[in-house]
Amino acid sequence: MEPLPVSEIHSSLPQWTSVIQVIEASHTKTTHAARASRVYRRFVFADSHGVKVSAVAFDGNVARIEGLLVPFKKYCIGGASVEEIPKPTLPDLYRFFWIINKDTLIREVFEPDMPSLPPYFHLTPFTSFQHLADSQASINMMGVVLYALPKRESHLDAPLVATRDYVVVDQSNMPILLTLNGDLESGAGDAISDSIASIESKPVIIAVRVRVKTDNYLSLCTKATSTILVSPRIQEAARLEHWYRSNRSALMSSVLEKHYCDPLLLLPPVSDAMLSSISDVVAPTQFPMGASWIKGRVSVDRLHRLWHLACPYCFTPNNFIETLGISCVAFLKDLYVFPRARVKLVVTYGTASINVIALGYEAEKLIGFTAYQLSQAEHEGVTLNLRVADALDGRVLCCYVSRSPESVQLAGVSFTIVTSYWVGDAIPVND
Template identity: 30%
Template sequence: MGTPTKKHKFIFYDSEGSRVEGIIFNDDIHRMSQILQVYKKYKISNAEVRPIPSKFQTSELTVQWVISSRTVIDEIADDDEIMPVKFCYSKFTDLVQYMDDKTRSVDVLGVVISALERKTVIKNSRQSDVQKFVLLNEESQPVLLSLWDTFLGNEGQEIVSKLHSYPVIIARRIRVNNYNGVALGTWFDSAILVDPPIQEARELKNWALRNTKLIKEIVEKKDYIKYNPQLSLKSDQKTTWICNITSSQKTIWVKAQFSFEHIFQKYWYMSCKNCCRATAADYQIEFTCNSCKERHPAVPRCRFDVDLTDDTGVIPASIFGELAERLLTFSALEAMQHFNENVELPLEFVHKELKSKMFLLHIKPV
């Protein structure tokens, strides 16, 4: 078996906005890639020009420059503050169309408003580092972007160092994943541009600086870690009959009625305030969570089972958190207090209302 080919890709633009791919292979990567810096202008000569094989083409580019140790690269002084470059970005509301599609990727523009804790996980039987960043668009819609492994040591560190000034990023060739709804993640061919000197990025940065109060409220509420149906629902959303649901499906949409009048349950469980995992700790007692490894008080969280029914059958389901509280019309704390006092929740009106309503539901078969 031969030695795997290493490669480092670039995208070059000229003053008219024309693009070409640059690529460096193997030993030339160490010699040549450090000469080229993002957003700098160069005069490049003696590069080999060749067509890109169709199976390796991305971003509609068909020609590449192969840069080697024989290529001459001279930096050119540039006084232009804005690069004459335009990208085609996917709207956050359109991302669901690409969810879990391994054949397609997206480009997105967003301002980073927060960073979650960096973690080490096991992925594909090997250890990987990952950190989630919260992206926001001008419609104030947040989405989580996961940077993996080498992206953390480079672009990730730069983003973290600039968090106080709301860095704007262009995330290119990003995968759309199904994590608590719509989420984004890097893969081997992705690229992250931090505070690029282009017009759209400057405009988004200015918008963020004008709306710091709004952004701080979004960060404090942490709604971005919750399921967002606005990003997960397609305009022409197709639904599945309950009789056709299988455990191999990742997520599906169904139209069904709720019922839980016949199910005896307590409607809550004690959880870690941070990660919502169940715990045996008593209410308001601080403990070190076995899941998130952090120390937080135990709090009740709403959870109960329901039957979903359509014209083809019935399937059991569980509902958690704020969605469960809205459906129940009682908070988790109220449900706990009724349970501890051995008093049933007054749910007659809820059961009556549910019998006359049909819901569009996004569920995860297990």
């Protein structure tokens, strides 16, 4: 039987085969239905024309295909159930999905050379992450996993969700944190942990449909539709593995020095060509801009308190006057709050202006006082607002800003400074 392109396969076709390349393969997941749970794995295939089709295997068929359908290998497949997608799709997309059953035939297509990424599989370089942070965009990335931080539990969802941060890097030498949540941590995370112990070699991963966040300056996080491919056997991954082995001493030193939370490495100063206009940043739109670089002269809100008490884990502020214990909503723990610096600014360029706030270390960097010094001064009856305003007013600041979290927006400030640099300071500029 002559293999057919994916676009010619439909639910009325009695028999068919097709040669496809596996583009995505999830780890084994469990769905909890009303009466019983089911295990399943999801796949994405593509033919030589780049037409993609989703496929799924349930229960006993998951074990039956163990060792098959390896990402980026090619297979001749036939006999799967072809079902129409219930939701309407765009006219140019394939209208069906496949269900792998006991009658499905799967045969690997031998290739003499290691496969490579198909041309339509786009990887975002680490140096482009800042242009997509806190936006609606999902990206694909490939990197070497250098280190795994301790596991933790998130209390923002019920039931408790296990999460873990991994330090990943590519040839840009910009290590960054990738957070795996829930099933991805228990599935792909375990596979990563099994192969990360050796210093001689580290696993390469491809993260599919992850988001760029401004947590920890710049970081990546998974979402419900994300997929993690661990140690894909492709030419691009092999080259990345070789690069790691040639640079492993410097790369592991970068982990010890915590380069993955260094703003100078993750978000160095930029040239004027990379700046966004303040009017564009503040303009109301259906889909707000992500994080952006802006520049302008600053003025300090002289009436705004320069510190607050916050949860030591999620940094959520509260209105307690003294350092008393609180029950944090996010972590469901009785905690002792601690002082955290803040400074509210107006940044003006031409006729446009924007209200921003700097928090924590970024506020301390701007105002020249630690949160402890600010709280002690206030307890001693010393007000530092005027001194800070006199030192900062009129200076030109280049800052990377993003929309504030809800807890900050309630205080009337819509944008938070992720990091900033005074214009004129002797810091290399990133073009």
